[in-house]
């Protein structure tokens with residue numbers, strides 16, 4: 001797991017921290033024994049010498065402790081950075097399908113879980129250090145009085161067992177608290193992403209604030225109080241047990257064992273030293289509880305930190321020179337995980353696209369057009385049936401297949417850097433030329449492949465998204481209702497110039513569209529209704545005549 005990898009990578013620092021922690025524990029031990037010797041025997045040598053020796057041990061405790069803390073702080077910073085890097089890598093590797101269904105939970109992980117896992121890992125060397133102190137103090141106390149150590153050990157066992165029972169009891173509450181916080185994050189997202197709607201609608205803003213956010217925060221607050229009350233009680237109870245044990249030790253030492261006063265005093269001082277590390281070990285349950293809840297949460301959302309992170313995919317062979325001829329869906333159906341009724345969003349469908357085709361996918365809202373596109377690009381995995389490339393079912397090589405596609409999704413995201421197919425910035429002159437041809441020459445500047453602004457109108461942003469596709473220049477271009485936000489002039493330009501130009505360059509184009517007056521420009525129009533293909537018409541020649549295929553009959557009926 002991540003801790004093992006991290007320790008191996010930073011073994012010199014970790015060994016340094018362990019050595020310094022051990023030195024600090026030994027110095028503390030020497031200080032204790034020196035104080036005890038003074039308490040029992042008085043100051044015999046010169047007073048200055050005694051003071052100097054005591055001060056020397058104190059400096060040793062301080063120096064070793066401070067240095068080990070410094071190293072731990074450095075390791076802490078490194079660890080948080082490493083966790084973030086690992087998590088973002090895993091985030092990139094995560095299937096789109098998973099993200100589509102659990103977006104808020106996964107974003108929450110990047111923020112909240114990193115913050116709670118780091119202390120969990122950092123507490124490990126401190127637990128080892130305090131554990132070592134407990135062993136050293138216990139061996140010292142054994143040399144002072146074994147029977148008294150027996151009494152102390154019995155009390156400590158009670159504390160440890162009570163802590164373990166409490167930890168088991170609180171585990172479900174920790175998980176519930178993590179889930180409650182996730183709900184709070186989700187509602188916070190409403191605040192930022194729905195800002196305009198909330199600004200217009202005070203009643204909705206009240207609903208979000210009073211009916212959603214407030215109850216979610218109260219639930220989180222309730223669980224937080226329960227969890228921390230339990231932990232606080234455990235810490236208070238542990239301190240009380242230690243003091244009770246000191247009381248019993250003194251009482252039994254005098255009344256039953258008739259031990260000399262000096263022995264009892266030395267034991268009591270040692271026991272009080274021991275209470276520090278024991279209290280630390282008990283209080284560490286707080287960090288361990290929160291951290292392990294976060295680890296379980298990461299596992300649940302599919303961002304498990306176990307195992308090696310795959311090296312970054314370099315998009316090494318992004319379909320350049322790839323001689324595919326056809327991509328087909330065979331008996332494919334798909335149902336979204338978030339859909340509670342398990343309703344089929346698409347399928348079963350059988351369909352094939354051929355290289356170089358200009359294909360329009362049409363149909364009413366919710367008929368499955370975008371789902372069909374995501375399945376073709378292998379961003380969704382069919383529930384039944386298979387995706388077939390040149391007659392061979394696509395199994396392992398999904399990334400290579402995805403890299404045949406470039407396009408603009410309905411809910412596209414714009415990146416400011418314009419990159420070519422290999423991930424290098426496109427030359428600025430080329431970007432400028434594209435900006436001019438897309439009518440954005442005066443609004444957007446470019447420096448070293450980075451666009452000066454992305455805050456434009458929806459139609460203009462879509463043109464920037466199109467520019468990115470031109471930069472990548474892959475085999476298959478897809479557009480999910482790209483023209484819907486364009487003015488009449490640019491819409492016409494898109495259908496009459498851009499799409500035919502792409503086709504003329506040998507590109508395959510899949511465009512989802514509602515613009516029926518341009519349907520005649522396509523080589524083929526596939527129409528969906530309620531997730532099924534109801535017609536598949538192909539242009540026979542340069543005109544608007546189409547050969548229709550009856551999907552139910554499964555053969556051409558032209």
Ligand SMILES: Nc1ncnc2c1ncn2[C@@H]1O[C@H](COP(=O)(O)OP(=O)(O)OP(=O)(O)O)[C@@H](O)[C@H]1O
Nearest residue numbers: 100336338339345364365366367368369370371372
């Ligand atoms: N993330 C999702 N979770 C659950 N159901 C979804 C999800 N996305 C789409 N659906 C459902 O799947 C079905 C097909 O949706 P899809 O987005 O493919 O339709 P569409 O034809 O592209 O619609 P539109 O023209 O409105 O964009 C619809 O019933 C829709 O409600």
